[in-house]
Amino acid sequence: MTTVIPPTRRERLRAATLSEIKDAARRMLVTGGATAISLRAIARDMGMTAPAIYRYFDNLDALVGALATDLFDEARQEVEAASEAVADGSARERMIAMARAFRAWSVAHPAEFGLLFGNPVPGGQSVQRACAGATDAGARFGAVFLATLAEEWEREGFVTPPAELIEGRLGPHLEPYREAHGPDLPLEVIYVFLAGWTLLYGLVAMEVFGHLQWALSDVTPLFELELERFLNLLAPPAAA
Amino acid sequence: MTTVIPPTRRERLRAATLSEIKDAARRMLVTGGATAISLRAIARDMGMTAPAIYRYFDNLDALVGALATDLFDEARQEVEAASEAVADGSARERMIAMARAFRAWSVAHPAEFGLLFGNPVPGGQSVQRACAGATDAGARFGAVFLATLAEEWEREGFVTPPAELIEGRLGPHLEPYREAHGPDLPLEVIYVFLAGWTLLYGLVAMEVFGHLQWALSDVTPLFELELERFLNLLAPPAAA
DNA sequence: AGCAGTCGTGAACGCCGTTTACTATGCCTA
DNA sequence: TAGGCATAGTAAACGGCGTTCACGACTGCT
Numbered sequence: 360m361t362t363v364i365p366p367t368r369r370e371r372l373r374a375a376t377l378s379e380i381k382d383a384a385r386r387m388l389v390t391g392g393a394t395a396i397s398l399r400a401i402a403r404d405m406g407m408t409a410p411a412i413y414r415y416f417d418n419l420d421a422l423v424g425a426l427a428t429d430l431f432d433e434a435r436q437e438v439e440a441a442s443e444a445v446a447d448g449s450a451r452e453r454m455i456a457m458a459r460a461f462r463a464w465s466v467a468h469p470a471e472f473g474l475l476f477g478n479p480v481p482g483g484q485s486v487q488r489a490c491a492g493a494t495d496a497g498a499r500f501g502a503v504f505l506a507t508l509a510e511e512w513e514r515e516g517f518v519t520p521p522a523e524l525i526e527g528r529l530g531p532h533l534e535p536y537r538e539a540h541g542p543d544l545p546l547e548v549i550y551v552f553l554a555g556w557t558l559l560y561g562l563v564a565m566e567v568f569g570h571l572q573w574a575l576s577d578v579t580p581l582f583e584l585e586l587e588r589f590l591n592l593l594a595p596p597a598a599a
Numbered sequence: 600m601t602t603v604i605p606p607t608r609r610e611r612l613r614a615a616t617l618s619e620i621k622d623a624a625r626r627m628l629v630t631g632g633a634t635a636i637s638l639r640a641i642a643r644d645m646g647m648t649a650p651a652i653y654r655y656f657d658n659l660d661a662l663v664g665a666l667a668t669d670l671f672d673e674a675r676q677e678v679e680a681a682s683e684a685v686a687d688g689s690a691r692e693r694m695i696a697m698a699r700a701f702r703a704w705s706v707a708h709p710a711e712f713g714l715l716f717g718n719p720v721p722g723g724q725s726v727q728r729a730c731a732g733a734t735d736a737g738a739r740f741g742a743v744f745l746a747t748l749a750e751e752w753e754r755e756g757f758v759t760p761p762a763e764l765i766e767g768r769l770g771p772h773l774e775p776y777r778e779a780h781g782p783d784l785p786l787e788v789i790y791v792f793l794a795g796w797t798l799l800y801g802l803v804a805m806e807v808f809g810h811l812q813w814a815l816s817d818v819t820p821l822f823e824l825e826l827e828r829f830l831n832l833l834a835p836p837a838a839a
Numbered sequence: 840a841g842c843a844g845t846c847g848t849g850a851a852c853g854c855c856g857t858t859t860a861c862t863a864t865g866c867c868t869a
Numbered sequence: 870t871a872g873g874c875a876t877a878g879t880a881a882a883c884g885g886c887g888t889t890c891a892c893g894a895c896t897g898c899t
Contacts, residue, residue: 369865369876392718394634399855409856411878419856477718478632479808487809498813520824528820536814553814554825560810561801568719569727570800573738574776574793580768584760585794609845609896639886649887651847659887845896855886862879
């Protein structure tokens with residue numbers, strides 16, 4: 360049991376200012392992309408001067424990193440909520456809901472998606488860091504998908520590429536991640552997770568970044584069809 | 600036959616300066632990302648002053664757009680060269696070579712990849728424009744892949760999702776693109792092209808942007824395995 | 840020879856991140 | 870309750886940025 364320290368007045372004010380800064384930063388992210396976030400504009404927005412923000416963040420990069428961490432959590436919560444909304448469904452149905460929720464959030468928040476999943480912002484080492492460690496927001500995000508896939512694996516199982524193929528080629532490079540995130544799972548499941556995440560990422564990133572505009576007026580059918588195809592590959596072993 | 604106009608001295612100088620500007624811009628793109636491209640730094644590099652560049656480009660955004668067009672062409676030529684290097688192989692073999700070449704170029708030139716295929720740069724409307732029109736560099740880039748896939752289709756054929764599935768759902772949104780780029784091809788082939796391009800893009804973008812670092816120390820096996828899986832799906836209809 | 844278009848400069852405006860020195864103010868402790 | 874310290878803010882300054890403008894020099898054509 361953690362001792363509850365009643366927040367002092369100063370601490371409350373500090374927390375409020377901190378989130379006010381991040382709110383303003385997000386507003387600028389939305390309207391002009393990551394590079395439109397400026398300390399001076401935030402300060403102006405808040406009726407302050409720019410150097411004051413250095414009492415709250417080491418520099419602009421750190422602020423953007425903190426914002427990225429928040430956004431990772433927001434996206435994850437969105438995906439988790441979608442999964443829980445069909446909690447009584449199969450793992451397969453929940454994965455569909457999660458994928459759709461991820462796409463919906465990304466399309467609704469293109470600037471945020473760009474910050475989290477796009478081009479690393481120059482000097483934006485903080486965003487990278489927010490995604491690197493196993494305990495960090497980015498990894499926790501992937502874990503939601505992996506957990507559901509693992510459940511499907513344990514309950515029903517599904518066909519995967521031959522184990523020896525994956526062991527031999529991917530094994531050495533994948534082993535550290537497996538140990539950290541799914542020590543109980545065989546490498547094939549980790550592989551299917553990566554393949555699925557890559558497919559989902561590719562579809563959503565292409566759409567959000569506008570790289571499909573020249574080909575498709577509405578990406579929904581392509582997304583749904585590809586999602587279906589991927590999950591059909593995850594047929595229970597009996598059906599194979 | 601086009602009349603050959605001998606370039607005047609002024610025209611030669613202008614062309615030289617123009618490419619010198621773009622060379623400097625690319626150097627900065629490589630070292631610090633798209634936002635590191637600055638008119639003042641370029642001018643300093645060339646022993647000029649910044650306003651002089653406005654004689655060659657309307658503004659910074661236009662410069663970046665022109666650079667993007669060049670890079671699209673460079674990447675396309677790289678992919679085409681890889682295809683021609685195995686010109687006597689099957690279309691399938693050529694597609695493997697092209698995909699590998701695309702990955703190799705992207706990994707070797709992450710900043711350039713980021714500019715072309717990543718987050719739209721804020722204010723970087725020019726990059727978008729360079730990719731939009733059917734005759735533009737970005738579309739020509741995709742056309743290389745589509746052409747090879749079409750050849751495989753006409754020569755051998757391959758299984759696709761059922762035509763009526765694609766017609767009904769994707770048809771209306773895909774028809775404009777088909778008319779512009781492959782009026783002789785059925786919608787299923789266009790669909791397979793998009794699916795393959797999405798897979799390739801997802802794999803390469805994840806790797807280049809560092810979004811696979813937390814999972815994989817070397818992406819090559821995953822890339823090769825996924826490439827294989829995709830092409831195995833393109834089995835000739837007899838084998839199905 | 841003269842004229843127009845081209846190419847470049849220098850100064851200026853208003854942005855930006857960041858550092859420094861300095862001032863209030865809230866809060867804890869003696 | 871008075872003193873002192875950490876906290877939170879300010880103004881000024883530095884160097885960098887894109888962009889505009891007025892102005893020269895030079896090229897090339899008539």
